Amino acid sequence: MKSFKFLAMSAMIGSALMLGACGSDSANESAENNNGGNAEEAAQLEGDVKIDGSSTVAPIAEAINEEYAATQRDVQVSIGVSGSGGGFEKFIAGETDLSNASRPIKEEEITALEDADIDFTEFEVAKDGLSIVVNKENDWAEDMTVEDxxxxxxxxxxxxxxxxxxxxxxxxxxxxxxxxTDSGTYDYFNEVILEEADIVKENITMSEDDNVLVQGVTGDKNAIGFFGYAYYLANKDELKVVKIGGVEPTNETIESGEYTPLSRPLYVYAKNSALKEDEAVYDYMKFTLENAGEMAEAVGYVSLPEEKYEEQMKTLEELK
Structure with a gap:
């Protein structure tokens, strides 16, 4: 089974080859490409960017950070994975600058942020298709309905x-x-499939680490699980994906919305004060919007239309 650190690094190599800007000067050229000028002229920043939240969004964040590190070596970016809910808890507590989420922020979380006097902005970075998976030896569950x-x-x-x-x-x-239950993926499944009812209590393993879920399903013929599309793609040789209403999750069905109701947006929530007052946080968020589409595709998610990233870039610039 591939780890996402390996997958992200592999994606970086492939991305660099496609760009045709590799070689001994790749770091300098990357700085030029992403800062709009010569590497010598690019502003070199120092600082820390603290991120936590969704394990689903983490592969995109890790891939972006691999690229960003080549342009800003003195900016230290930490990416935690405590689930969307756990990430919002840290965001509300003022412990992070950015919060990755695989579901929209909840009303009670917005209220808690208001009480903490924290203004924020929501950025959408990609689309995902929550994937229902079974063991490779399962030769009966090919297609299921939402009611199933x-x-x-x-x-x-x-x-x-x-x-x-x-x-x-x-x-x-x-x-x-x-x-x-701290996972945004769980919250989304709870909303569209469970409809707020209790999840099964017998024969269930729950984990914020999607790799634990992958291992569980691959190790038991009678297992079924769910997680983000990228985790399925990374392990598709060891898992079988179940069609929902006759539709299999693919880039095309996720982007079009045909894979319903399990297609969903992925987000980064940013603290406005950090964007305004910390050049490193602003620069990292800018770099994220500039590269999220390419990096999402590289690690197995679906990019947004380019106009969506451009609109959000304008929002970011207005905050600055």
């Missing part, structure tokens, strides 16, 4: 079996692998 998923995942006081969905399926207990 509800029957499986909503707690009803009984141990769930595959035959509960289809009598022709095995009378074997289903083993569930879900993101933890």
């Amino acid at each position: 998923l509800k029957k499986l995942w909503v707690e009803n006081g009984s141990v769930k079996k595959w035959s509960d969905i289809n009598p022709e399926w095995p009378e074997e207990e289903v083993k569930f692998y879900s993101p933890g």
Whole structure:
């Protein structure tokens, strides 16, 4: 199984080759490309940028940071992965500058930020298709409906079996692998599939680390799990993705919205005061918007239309 650090670094190599700007002067040329002038003329910054939040957004953030480090070696960027909810907790506490999220901010979180006198701006960086996956040896669950998923995942006081969905399926207990409750992926699944009902209590493993979920599903023939599209792509040789209503998650079906209701936007929330007062934070956010589309595609997500990034760049510039 590939780790995302390896995947991100591999993507950087491929990206650099496609750009055709590699070689012994790649760091200087990267600085020129991203700062609009010669490397010698580019403003070299110092500082710290603190980020936490969604594990789904993390691969994009890590890929962006690999590129950014070549242009601003003295800016130290830390990327934590405590889930969207955990990231917002740190954001509200004033511990981070940017908060990655795989779901929109909640009303209670907005209220908490207001109480803490923290103004923020929401930036959308990519699109994801929450992927339902089963073990490679599972030769029965090819296609499921939203109602099938509800029957499986909503707690009803009984141990769930595959035959509960289809009598022709095995009378074997289903083993569930879900993101933890601090995860934006869990929140999204809870909203569109569980509809706020309790998730199953038997035979379930929950983790904020999507790699734990991947390992669980690959190790059990009767397992089912869900996580971001990029984690499926990184492990597609070891997993089988389930169609939902006859539609498989792909770049095309996610971008078009055909893969419904599991297509969703991915976000970075930025603290306005940090953008205005800390040149390193502003520069990093600017670099993120300039490169999010390419990096999202490199690690397995779907980029936004270029106009969307341009609109958000104007928003960022107005904040400055």
